[in-house]
Amino acid sequence: MAEYSAADFAPLKVQSHSQTLSRPSLSYWQDAWIRLKANRRALTSLYLVIGLLVFTLLGPLIWRVNPASQDLDQISAPPGRDRGALVVPEYTPWEGPTTQATELQLAAPPTSQAVRLQWAPLPNAHGHRVYRNLYPVGPERAFGIPLAEFFDNSTLYFEDRLDLRPGRYYYSVVALNDNGRPTTEAQTITVDVRRATSISDAIKQGIIPVDAEVEVGDVLQVALHPLGTDYLGRDMLARLMAGARVSLFIGIFAPFLYVLFGVVYGSVAGFLGGKIDQLMMRFADFVVALPFLLFMILFKIAFGIGPGESGVFPMLVAMILLLWPASARLVRGQILQIREQGYVEASKLLGAKSTYLIFRHMLPNTLGVVLVTLTFEIPRAIFTEAFLSFIGMGVAPPTPSWGSMSNEGIKTMLNTPHELIFPALMISITVLAFNLLGDGLRDALDARMRNTE
Amino acid sequence: MLSPKGWGILGADGGAMSDSHKALIDHDDNFTRSAGKQLAVYAVYAVLILAAVVYLLSLAAGHTGNNGNDMAVDIENNAITIALREEPPQLDPGRSTDASSGVVLAHVFEGLINYDEEAQLTPGVAERWEIREDGATFWLRDNARWSDGKVVTAQDFVFAWRRVVDPATAAEYAFFLYPIKNGEEINRGELPKEMLGVRAVNDRQLEVEFSRPTPYFDKLVAWYTYLPVREDFYNSRNGRFGADADELLYNGPYMITEWVHSSSMLWKKNPYYWSDARGFVDEIRTAYITNDDNAKLNLFKDSKIVETHLSSPMLPDAMAEKWQIDRAMDGTVFFFEFNHRPGRITSNLNFRKALLFAQESSELVYKALKEASYLPAVSLFPVWIEGVNGKFREEYPPPNHHMDLEKARHYLALAKEELGLDEFPPIVMLSGDQPASMVSATYYQELFRDRLGLEIRIDTQIFKQRLQKMTAGDFDIVLAGWGPDYDDALTYGDLFASWNLQNRGRYKSDEMDALIKKAQTTLDKVDRVATFGKIQQLVYDDAVILPMYERGWTYVVNPQVKGIRRRVVGPEVDYNFARIDVSSD
Secondary structure, three states: OOOOOHHHHOOOOOOOOOOOOOOOOOOHHHHHHHHHHHOHHHHHHHHHHHHHHHHHHOHHHHOOOOOOOOOOOOOOOOOOOOOEEEEEOOOOOOOOOOOOOOOOEEOOOOEOOOEEEEOOOOOOOOOEEEEEEOOOOOOOOOOOEEEEEEOOOOOOEEEEOOOOOOEEEEEEEEEEOOOOOEEEEEEEEEEEEEOEEEHHHHHHOOOOOOOOOOOOOOEEEOOOOOOOEOOOOOEHHHHHHHHHHHHHHHHHHHHHHHHHHHHHHHHHHHHHOHHHHHHHHHHHHHHHOOOHHHHHHHHHHHOOOOOOOOOHHHHHHHHHHHOOHHHHHHHHHHHHHHHOOHHHHHHHHOOOOHHHHHHHHHHHHHHHHHHHHHHHHHHHHHHHHHHHHHOOOOOOOOOOOHHHHHHHHHOOOOOOOHHHHHHHHHHHHHHHHHHHHHHHHHHHHOHHHOOOO | OOOOOOOHHHHHHHHHHHHHHHHOOHHHHHHHHHHHHHHHHHHHHHHHHHHHHHHHHHHHHHHHOOOOOOOOEEOOOOEEEEEEOOOOOOOOOOOOOOHHHHHHHHHHOOOOEEEOOOOOEEEOOEEEEEEOOOEEEEEEOOOOEOOOOOEOOHHHHHHHHHHHHOOOOOOOOHHHHOOEOOHHHHHOOOOOHHHOOEEEEEOOEEEEEEOOOOOOHHHHOOOHHHOOOOHHHHHHOOOOOOOOHHHOOOOOOEEEEEEEOOOEEEEEEOOOOOOOOOOOOOEEEEEEEOOOHHHHHHHHHOOOOOEEEEOHHHHHHHHHOOOOEEEEEEEEEEEEEEOOOOOOHHHOHHHHHHHHHOOOHHHHHHHHHOOOOOEEOOOOOOOOOEOOOOEHHHHOOOOOOOOOHHHHHHHHHHHHHHHOOOOOOOEEEEEOOOHHHHHHHHHHHHHHHHHHOOOEEEEEOOHHHHHHHHHHOOOOEEEEEEOOOOOOOHHHHHHHOOOOOOOOOOOOOHHHHHHHHHHHHOOOHHHHHHHHHHHHHHHHHOOOEEEEEEEEEEEEEOOOEEOOEEOOOOOOEEOOOOEEOOOOO
């Protein structure tokens, strides 16, 4: 028999063997974050959204080009084009050639500033018409665009300044009969147009410093437009950045406000229940029935938004006032459900007050739904803004927004597609990114999909 | 990107789907994959069904509508197919105001005087005429007939003209008849319509009394508001006159035999028409009514219509197609109309001059608008206006205007001083919703900001709204256009008379009023044209307007059809002389 010492009868220290955590404890948010990280699609979208915010907020600090300034030497220029430009003297109006021409010929070297042509009268001509073509004139006698016509034989020169771009043109003069109709007499020349700029233009656009030593005949690099220019020679990149401000401001601010309002409204209705709930939800139904576009116009008038002023504020107000019911309904449904849960009953029995119940149990449990709604509402708002600006209800010129830029770009879609593609791409990417992010968030925040490992 | 699985047909769709799968969470990969597959299969079905439906529809369409009649040129039936820009609201000549009605009316009616193929005045219903200081006489031909065979008489004109000025008709263009004695008073309801200064001496002779000398009356009667209407026919229609094809009686080369509202029209040759100098094709099928230039371009490409207008973005395409592109002036001049009402900043001459010298219209047209058929405007009077012997602008060249920034800033400083302003408030620029107006407005907004530091607010409005704001004077600058009503310089010259209601900016100067009165009443051609020269100079010196551009058309015509004319005055497009000529092919 062994002897017992007093030490043997001392109480054991409390030891917990029952619950050994092999892994650190995870909060709801940590768990959600892990699941979001596992979802590569959502993660990419998240990076895209962050990238968009950087583009919008930091972009204009780096790319300091005024989105309204017009570079008339580079109109509708696609991105990535050769920028070399010959320095030529200041443009002065042309009073006509000094020498007699023997046939259709150039009176001065052809540049994008002007192409100066002169010719000798064609046989039997009662006047002449000047054409310009992008393609060689073949047997079809298709001379291209008629640029000008002269109904007498005394004007035998013409200066073309219409939207000249570097490249090859085919100019023709066609004789006119005494009724001013074209005849079969024609002459054609091939002209290779070079891009040109004058020193004062170059200084004005900041390509060269004021005291630069540049002479006529030098070659300069004209202003860089990484994404090209639009129909008035405005920098597309700068406009996309400026447009993003409007689009993302509306896109993030408006949903944030009306979802917030919807959450408060919905939770009050759901929590109070009964007749008040009925009343509040019928009011929400009523608001759903109000036509958005009509109210947008009404607000524009009611706020005294004058002509030529931005319609962004009434758009914001109309969105906040009219688009909250969806999130209110959603939250109300959630609250109704949570209210009947056992832990809420228990909490109530233990004497919890309403505020405690709301802030401890109800709201945190609806937060996931709310966040998901928010990410889905953002693309919707961006789209609404784009649509309204597209139909001219949104921003006032010269402020760009992606919608109004698309509207301008669509007119020249066939010739200069970059004017439409870039803003449309921005809208698409943004909307897609927010949608996919919302998708990922919904999966990540869904407690039922919580990791079981 | 093609997925190795079975739904490879849908390249992009299938590929994207399988791609995104890899990114998905592993544990329900199978489920999503099968769901994705299902979706892809559905997509394939959807596309196939859609294709089948489209194919069947096109087959059905081919069986119902296509009898070879829908080609642009139908040589067998000597017919051509055209598109109209808009549906005419109605075709009562006295009440019509729009361009589309003008086109139709020019083919189915004929006035006293008409335009020939080269846009020169030519006898219409009137064989000959005489215009005096106090009136005019027209002698009507006896073989001009209505489409029911009856002869067109002088009474038909008397009835039509009285009806136009009758306030009960509420004709918007009644003012065209104000040069006729008592016309204005009758239209205001002060005199009975029988007092109008027009009278049928007999069936063949029409006598007109003027309220003021109107040397351009011959050009005026070529306008459609002066077309004849036969009284017994009009009364038999119970107020539905002009509403439909059979509610009209025609006296032009063509008559409307079919009018399917907002869809199509058919014009057939009028068997009773007197002259063989117009109406060469037997049938003109207005098969399309559309305002969409791109739709019309596609119709032309498919040889469904004989003629279409090309805007500048379509030109590279047209050049690639090797079409013979033609051009014509439209007649309209576009300009800034300043608001001259007292209290407006734009009522200050130096301010207006500052704007004028800060710009040059050629830059607008060549760089911003880029329309090959537009001309930079340099005057109130367009380039095609006739002078004494040649063109007006050759006899009286417009002021040689060039941009001069020094001058512009100088004038702006003067204006600032005169107006006692520290800074200019924003200027409201009223603009239409047409693309050309909007581009011009944006262009000038930046130009004035950049060169003069002015803030411009653009107020874009639809036509009716803009007109209302123009009339109310609710603007500083309005981008306005003025098209000719008749082929005479006065149609532009009297625009800024203080009594002219079309003078929306309420410009008022005694010098201008005196010049216009002189131009209206002088019969001596040389003196009259000289007066227009003075008006042109005054408009520039006083910076009444800031000219922007003269509108034109680039258009293309089916090479098998000759003689289609675009007009400065009269119908926009004239098919009266169109004839099918396949010899050149």
